[in-house]
Amino acid sequence: MGDKKIRNMEEFAAVSGLSRPTLSKYFNDPSSVRASTRKRIEDVLDHYDYRPNLYAINQNRRLTKNIGIVVPYLADPFFAEIARNIEEHILRTGYRPVLLGSHGNPDQEIENLENLRLLKPAGVLLAPLGRASHQARIAAFCDEVPTVMFDASIGAAGQAFIGSNNYQSIGLIADYLCRTGEPPAFFEMKNPANPNAHKRRNAYLAAMERLGHNPHLIQAEGEGWEFEEIGFREGTRVVRDRNLPTNTILCSNDRLAIGLMSAAYEAGIRIGLGADCGMRVAGHDDHPFSRYTCPTLTTVSQDYEAIARQSAASLMDLIEAENPPDSRQEILFDGRLVMRGSA
Amino acid sequence: MGDKKIRNMEEFAAVSGLSRPTLSKYFNDPSSVRASTRKRIEDVLDHYDYRPNLYAINQNRRLTKNIGIVVPYLADPFFAEIARNIEEHILRTGYRPVLLGSHGNPDQEIENLENLRLLKPAGVLLAPLGRASHQARIAAFCDEVPTVMFDASIGAAGQAFIGSNNYQSIGLIADYLCRTGEPPAFFEMKNPANPNAHKRRNAYLAAMERLGHNPHLIQAEGEGWEFEEIGFREGTRVVRDRNLPTNTILCSNDRLAIGLMSAAYEAGIRIGLGADCGMRVAGHDDHPFSRYTCPTLTTVSQDYEAIARQSAASLMDLIEAENPPDSRQEILFDGRLVMRGSA
DNA sequence: GCCCAAACTTTACGCGCGTAAAGTTAAAAT
């Protein structure tokens, strides 16, 4: 490693024998200097580990290389996973991801956006809380900063929306359940925080009509993001009352299903396909933990690989386009049926 | 809201009728100006939503108000939860938390520390990967930046370490298991990534000796952080072979236990306390999902509330002390027995 | 009313880099 420490670009210019503006160009975009110059710089970099001061860099730039990623709840492995995927895509394009979780709190969500604004990000990827979000303020933010919404949308905020095709995926699993047994009731939250929940409810109703069955909604009370707890509470009530017209329950998401299965287990009801089973349960999302429930959870996988990739790509398109797009992009990915033991 | 937009502190000084240095003092520490002046500033702030430019602020400051938080794996709800707790404590002290996950990757961990160094943080809270970490580089980082290690330590790196008393907690649950049934075998990874795992193994061996029983180790092959998968794989083998000297298995952590329980379920083995149950399983950590396993998981809770609080507090002490501490602080919190259905 | 410390203002410089303009050199094309 190097002899003396390099304190700024000026000193680095001295030891490298190049001018500071040239180095500035290099650090902003290595391909903007001649190949021979680039090599020369990189050779010197091997000896003196210098990196430009982040604050000085960003002070003058209108836009930084920062990209904000905001998810509603980082303690939910689903969002943690999709955030990890997005981060990787961002890094590959040479930008710096800044990950923030809203902890299910609308004020925190706004606070996150405010903090991001201070970072002057080139763009933001936002998975909003949904119904609880301060919609007007989010819309205002989207007007100032190029923003791609993912997972859930809020009105027409954001220049693009990338998500799942709930209509297709719920239709898919409803169809599967009807083909393999009794038609499902639909287990959901009465006042779901997530906008996808509304679409899934409607998709369920439509699917049941299409398949010629009577729909049946089971709506759990409860607020917040403690879905397992809510699923467990309402699930306990459901298995106690036993007045369902069916032995099959399709849950709005896997976390509710996990709570429901726990309640059923406590009540001594066996879940699964066998003759000795009293109930079938299916979920939605292919949550990381759904492979380890007892029995393993039949569900529909959200293609979060694709959602992550497309979200990052759409934001890059936005950033690199000079003029704002004429129309709002909306891309939905189909779900895949994941047949496991619970239904 | 305000009429025209405030672009910098100069303009804000103009509309507020105060001088820029006074405002600078206020934004650095509101209590450093007279109460009447403070009120005057805050009244103006209500009308013009101005916030000082983050980059300009930090450019001249030797230390920023940033505090880095690095955890090994954000997709593990345990770390997501503890990170959330820490963030809240940091915010309460007026600092800005910056959360980074290492994705179980030592290179990513170093990259995170390098990126943090660019932010010139006042301090860093680091939960290291452990055995896989690039120890020398982490130690070098700790020499430059005030660092508190939590959850796991690496040698004597860091000015403080806050964690769990594995010796106590494993002793506690081992004792409980022996009192209520057959003495436990210990289910762990052969080459665990996490340093706590080694302590837990030793604590188990010591507890068994103290209680006058023969220890039995079940060591799962496998690398990485996919603990449920590893627990499932090795668990499948264990229930197939059925050559255990006991019907009770204590797992090194809850995620392994979740995998093991899933394997047992698939094999048709009922877990729990009842006469119809063939196996007891216990875990360690009180992982957020351990309340929803089937049956619910008996475990030892790590007091992550306390760990989060103390980690933040210790770092604050470090930052606010002028001279470096004479000795390395080490605080371990006891675990609490959580009796549920599985053992 | 006076005194004095605390709080404020004015002035001025510096942080490390982006960036523009004008001049110079090197590489590629004729």
Next chain:
DNA sequence: ATTTTAACTTTACGCGCGTAAAGTTTGGGC
């Protein structure tokens, strides 16, 4: 060898704020 053009150097200014120094005002205690 000459022209062209891209790449580089030199010079200079600005970003928004921290901060120090010196002078001025404020407010509380006597």
